[in-house]
Amino acid sequence: MHRSGVTMAWNVFKFCTALRGLGSVMILLVLGVVGVTYYTVVLTNYGPALYNGGLDSLIALVVLILFHCLLVMLLWSYFSVVLTDPGCVPPNWRPAVDEERGEADPLTGSDFSGLQTDPSNQRIRYCRKCNQLKPPRCHHCSVCGRCVLKMDHHCVWVVNCVGALNYKYFLLFLFYTFLETSVVTLSLLPHFISFFSEGEIPGTPSTLATTFLAFVLNLAFALSVLGFLIMHISLVAANTTTIEAYEKKTSPKWRYDLGRKKNFEQVFGMDKRYWFIPAYSEEDLRRIPALQGLEYPSRPEFNSQEF
Template sequence: MLWSYYAYVFELCLFTITNGFEKVAYLAVFHVCFVMFAWTYWKSIFTPPSQPSKQFHMSYSDKERYENEERSEVQKQILLDIAKRLPVYTRAASGAVRFCDRCQVIKPDRCHHCSLCEMCVLKMDHHCPWVNNCIGFSNYKFFLLFLTYAIVYCVFIASTVLQYFIKFWAGELPNGHAKFHVLFLLFVALMFFVSLMFLFGYHCWLVAKNRSTLEAFQYPTFHNGPDKNGFNLGFSKNLQQVFGEDRKYWFIPTFTSLGDGHFFPMRFLSESRNPLLASEEQCEDGGSDEENYILRRGDPSVTIELDA
């Protein structure tokens, strides 16, 4: 980033471009792209991952009862009894309540333990070496914007440098130290653009389906088995889950994601029903799968919304 700033601002704009209007225009647009790129990158790196709240931690008495019990079936029942007080709907592959032995917490829906960060991360997507941080509920929007502005940054550099790359290559400009920087600016911008487009495209698909990277490889499991579309609310609502309801804040790296990371809306599917709600009145499906979902927002109660 620092080298690209020096190469573009000084070697290209100040030392190579002679047209004053072109120079000012390039510098103005470049700095907007660079600031947004650097800002989103900073937010992705230094926004700490969100961890489960205290209500998901085992009390001392529950922890003692769980650890002193040697029978696995009884341990499952203990976890189930604790989960009755929590709005937890997903299950482990075995059908048991998801529990982290290292953090001693009942895992909220879509929460996973990161072995590198040594913590449970809400709506964990993946641990990213690019930002040396866990990407999850607290910074997923920042990570997507980082990819977006990184691509815009690369496209702008490549498109504006291309004509001077050709001029240097054709010998229309004198050979000097600026030639080296201009040539490499184009190569590096194109190389990063290609690699980023694959990653960006994949995460756009994940957002459209309301899945995390972990959920794409291993579907979330509910009472009646895995369901890849358990959290899919439809394209528009899926976008709002990550970027919020107010569109004017979508492209600004401020936190606008819906909820608090512990509770997520679910489609109203029979396989997504919580066994703890088995005694609840069964509701008939009054619309399409995209229209019927269970909406839970920070409250252990459950509201069933049926759109005609």
């Protein structure tokens, strides 16, 4: 029995190590798909169409402008997720108030035994892997080897955890990826249909192959990303994460569900000018503690139950 436990721990360790090593490969894969798409849309099809004149030139201009604008936002959001730390527990962090006991004194080492881990309970938890207290909604990531604030999941596509400080950027990455892949799919659809027509198809075999590949890849990404986007929109609307949605299961009430408007603001901020860019205004960072990942307002009935 002991041997099987050791084997399982070792296998999990190797799995987590493999995920870390997979990171650079995934970034290269994303950039490779972007490169193939750019070559197909800009250099092969719609770039040359600018010189055709008439309606073809106008359509090409519109497609190219839309394509480049969405591509800039996609890459900006993507690298914001990759390069932004999702949030970790500050050194020697202690809660200002033990909300379970209603005291102002932080928990001490003698209080660690018996701490509850129920995600619907605000009581402070302790991570035995990191040997530190865990703020509300914080979870330990086995791949990163640390506790992550408001952890949603570890994403191999962005080589990073998705947490409190980069969740908005991840959602924008999904949003712009869906728009970009949809635009590419629609713009290449006539060329894809021409593959199965009886008429002569213009272009060399290599350009035809890349056009076919780009269409299939972008269609696949558009459909898959749409599913993830719908799922995460529902999570934002309920002010929960992927991990929390799994943990709370059939709980009828979620302590952090403050209504769709306030739930949205806890992820995207209140300043509408920043909603669609991977950044926050200084004012939002100052007046919305949830954006810092350490404090989260609760529903009134849960606050009244704690004292």
